[in-house]
Amino acid sequence: MTRTGDNRPPHAATTPSRAATAPSASGSVRPFRRLWIALWLSSLGHWLSVAALTAMAGVLTSGDDVASRAQAVGAVLVLMILPVVLLAPLAGPIASGLDRRLTMTVADSLRFALILSVPLVDALPWTLAAAFVVSCVTVLWIPVIGSSVPALAAAAHGDSHGDVRPGDARAAAHGDGDDDDQADVARRSARRAAYGSAPVAAALFAVLGLFADDLLGQDDRADLALYVTAVVFLAAAAAVSALRELPTTGPVSVPAPLKLIAQGLRPADARGLTVAVVVASLTASAVVSVAQVHARALGGGDAGYGSVLLGLSVGLAFGVFLGPRVLVPLSRRRLLGLAVIAAALVLIVVALVQNLVVAAFAAGFLGVAAGAAWSNGSALTGLGERAFAYLRSVALVTALIVCAAVPAVAALLGDRTLSFGDADYDLRSTNAALLIAAVLALVPGAVAFRWLDDRRGIPLVLDVAAAVRGETYTPREQAAEPAAAPVVRERGVFIAFEGGEGAGKTTQARLAAIWLRDHGYDVVSTQEPGATKIGMRLRAMLLDRDTTGLTSRAETLLYAADRADHVGNVIRPAMERGAIVVSDRYVDSSLAYQGFGREQSVSEIAKLNEWATGGLVPDLTVLLEVRPETGLGRLPSPADRIESEPEEFHERVRQGFRALAEAEPERYLVLDAGRPPAEITREIQYRIREILPDPIPAGTEDVTSTFPAITDA
Numbered sequence: 001m002t003r004t005g006d007n008r009p010p011h012a013a014t015t016p017s018r019a020a021t022a023p024s025a026s027g028s029v030r031p032f033r034r035l036w037i038a039l040w041l042s043s044l045g046h047w048l049s050v051a052a053l054t055a056m057a058g059v060l061t062s063g064d065d066v067a068s069r070a071q072a073v074g075a076v077l078v079l080m081i082l083p084v085v086l087l088a089p090l091a092g093p094i095a096s097g098l099d100r101r102l103t104m105t106v107a108d109s110l111r112f113a114l115i116l117s118v119p120l121v122d123a124l125p126w127t128l129a130a131a132f133v134v135s136c137v138t139v140l141w142i143p144v145i146g147s148s149v150p151a152l153a154a155a156a157h158g159d160s161h162g163d164v165r166p167g168d169a170r171a172a173a174h175g176d177g178d179d180d181d182q183a184d185v186a187r188r189s190a191r192r193a194a195y196g197s198a199p200v201a202a203a204l205f206a207v208l209g210l211f212a213d214d215l216l217g218q219d220d221r222a223d224l225a226l227y228v229t230a231v232v233f234l235a236a237a238a239a240v241s242a243l244r245e246l247p248t249t250g251p252v253s254v255p256a257p258l259k260l261i262a263q264g265l266r267p268a269d270a271r272g273l274t275v276a277v278v279v280a281s282l283t284a285s286a287v288v289s290v291a292q293v294h295a296r297a298l299g300g301g302d303a304g305y306g307s308v309l310l311g312l313s314v315g316l317a318f319g320v321f322l323g324p325r326v327l328v329p330l331s332r333r334r335l336l337g338l339a340v341i342a343a344a345l346v347l348i349v350v351a352l353v354q355n356l357v358v359a360a361f362a363a364g365f366l367g368v369a370a371g372a373a374w375s376n377g378s379a380l381t382g383l384g385e386r387a388f389a390y391l392r393s394v395a396l397v398t399a400l401i402v403c404a405a406v407p408a409v410a411a412l413l414g415d416r417t418l419s420f421g422d423a424d425y426d427l428r429s430t431n432a433a434l435l436i437a438a439v440l441a442l443v444p445g446a447v448a449f450r451w452l453d454d455r456r457g458i459p460l461v462l463d464v465a466a467a468v469r470g471e472t473y474t475p476r477e478q479a480a481e482p483a484a485a486p487v488v489r490e491r492g493v494f495i496a497f498e499g500g501e502g503a504g505k506t507t508q509a510r511l512a513a514i515w516l517r518d519h520g521y522d523v524v525s526t527q528e529p530g531a532t533k534i535g536m537r538l539r540a541m542l543l544d545r546d547t548t549g550l551t552s553r554a555e556t557l558l559y560a561a562d563r564a565d566h567v568g569n570v571i572r573p574a575m576e577r578g579a580i581v582v583s584d585r586y587v588d589s590s591l592a593y594q595g596f597g598r599e600q601s602v603s604e605i606a607k608l609n610e611w612a613t614g615g616l617v618p619d620l621t622v623l624l625e626v627r628p629e630t631g632l633g634r635l636p637s638p639a640d641r642i643e644s645e646p647e648e649f650h651e652r653v654r655q656g657f658r659a660l661a662e663a664e665p666e667r668y669l670v671l672d673a674g675r676p677p678a679e680i681t682r683e684i685q686y687r688i689r690e691i692l693p694d695p696i697p698a699g700t701e702d703v704t705s706t707f708p709a710i711t712d713a
């Protein structure tokens with residue numbers, strides 16, 4: 001299996017918990033540090049070029065004609081986003097055939113020349129053309145850097161251990177354990193550079209706006225920013241050309257945004273998530289699309305424009321970082337819904353205020369809300385790379401449409417003055433366009449909140465107030481209610497827990513069973529292999545390290561035999577009497593271990609197990625994701641026969657589980673086992689509530705009373 005994660009371009013953000021932990025280990029290796037500097041400079045140049053080219057387009061449009069200025073700025077933004085949406089899928093294959101170091105040097109040199117030419121040519125059409133070509137070059141550059149960063153990190157890491165040559169980088173970057181970790185770490189660090197440079201670029205642009213006045217005179221403000229941008233690209237080119245060798249991970253594919261959107265997202269909450277991401281992107285892009293014209297209308301020049309961009313980008317960074325960390329006891333779905341509504345409400349403030357400083361701060365708050373929405377939204381998709389790429393595409397296409405539409409609406413509306421008795425209010429075209437965008441965002445924001453809300457009936461204010469106190473709100477009458485007699489239904493519910501070694505699923509399966517029992521359900525807690533008498537004998541054969549020479553096929557059949565006995569004697573009878581069955585491992589373990597791990601046909605094993613179980617499929621499978629080296633390190637007792645398999649085996653198992661979950665996302669809840677256990681427990685309880693025929697009332701997630709009592713088996 002190939003790791004889809006390797007294909008994610010460095011511009012793609014990751015869940016903040018991962019991004020935030022980018023280490024410095026890889027930065028300490030010299031070639032990697034050089035590449036990182038080049039990447040940082042290129043990204044800085046990229047963000048600076050967005051600000052400087054839009055500013056230049058504004059300057060080059062005739063005088064005070066707000067309508068044409070807004071449209072010129074919008075056109076630059078559209079021309080810069082368009083290649084990312086349309087050309088990204090072509091870039092991967094093109095980049096794969098090129099020399100990486102040369103391509104990067106040429107790309108940065110080209111961007112240097114193009115940006116430099118803009119103030120020299122000094123014409124709007126050329127500015128627009130340059131913006132488009134600069135962005136095309138950036139699109140080609142993304143997969144090149146995307147494949148070089150992890151490979152170089154892995155090679156450098158191997159060098160420092162004296163066991164991997166740079167030529168082995170491809171294998172190392174796709175490989176396991178330490179090298180894979182290094183590559184992942186490097187990728188996260190690269191992403192931080194790609195996004196972290198945005199606020200720096202905005203600050204630099206604002207400062208240049210202040211000095212441009214004195215240095216070059218009023219009309220040439222954007223010139224200074226463009227010259228500096230050109231120099232930054234030149235420095236990036238120099239940094240890349242200083243690298244002697246640039247190993248790569250081989251072909252890189254960047255998924256096509258439009259195709260991803262057309263294919264859609266399958267989990268049950270896809271529509272709520274999609275609308276939430278649309279709203280978050282809409283609010284942030286609306287601000288960017290008219291910020292240049294708006295800042296000018298409020299009496300600021302490029303320094304003012306830069307301040308609004310700075311407020312927004314710092315806010316976004318904060319929001320992405322804080323999103324998963326604030327109000328932890330509150331349902332993440334509720335928080336996501338709240339965040340997008342907040343972003344839309346703050347956009348109203350940005351639209352109405354007539355003071356640039358206040359507008360810049362408001363843009364910052366909007367950024368926090370939109371960033372928090374983004375990080376919580378992408379976290380809800382589990383760890384699926386496809387789902388992540390889908391959400392990113394939705395955000396991009398929304399930005400494209402907004403950057404075309406909002407300036408056009410502003411141009412259409414024109415400036416006007418509203419009179420309220422004696423008082424006049426200047427409703428500028430940008431005020432009005434932002435206000436319309438805010439109202440348009442508010443409606444779907446509220447819809448997204450409703451669709452995402454998994455605690456209906458629980459008053460939001462009480463829920464948030466409890467979360468602020470660090471608690472989960474529990475309605476009084478439910479808290480006081482004694483456990484009722486077991487609830488009996490015609491057909492039970494089947495929940496399986498899956499994951500690699502040491503993922504903590506045994507603990508979580510037990511906690512889920514206790515929680516359900518506490519709420520009056522008839523729960524059967526079971527596990528594989530070895531839940532029955534025969535099963536225990538099979539288990540001994542399967543896991544005893546003295547069992548040698550067992551063929552993979554025989555192993556598969558023994559697990560299937562255990563499962564057939566388990567289903568026939570334990571699971572089915574329990575289901576028939578309407579109980580909830582919570583099983584620690586089920587069929588997916590055989591698909592992952594005997595299929596992916598032992599490299600046997602997964603479809604044949606699936607058929608065998610379908611026969612063994614009579615086609616019984618869980619209603620929900622909770623997959624706890626853990627890196628083999630982390631999970632195996634957590635195991636308390638001496639390793640059994642399967643645990644003692646090499647790390648490559650366990651990595652294949654991990655990838656297998658992941659592929660199974662990605663193929664059938666509605667049935668899975670994928671959780672990062674590295675998250676705090678109480679958080680994992682709560683997420684599992686939220687999800688289980690959704691599949692119960694007689695749902696446990698919302699607000700009864702309880703982890704504190706049961707959690708400390710249990711340790712992993």
Ligand code: TYD
Nearest residue numbers: 501528529559585586589590593594642643
């Ligand atoms: P167990 O001691 O139950 O540990 P764990 O907490 O990891 O579940 O061991 C079960 C082992 O059997 C585990 O290493 C995974 C393996 N296994 C398979 O290889 N195939 C299967 O179908 C099942 C159910 C388990």
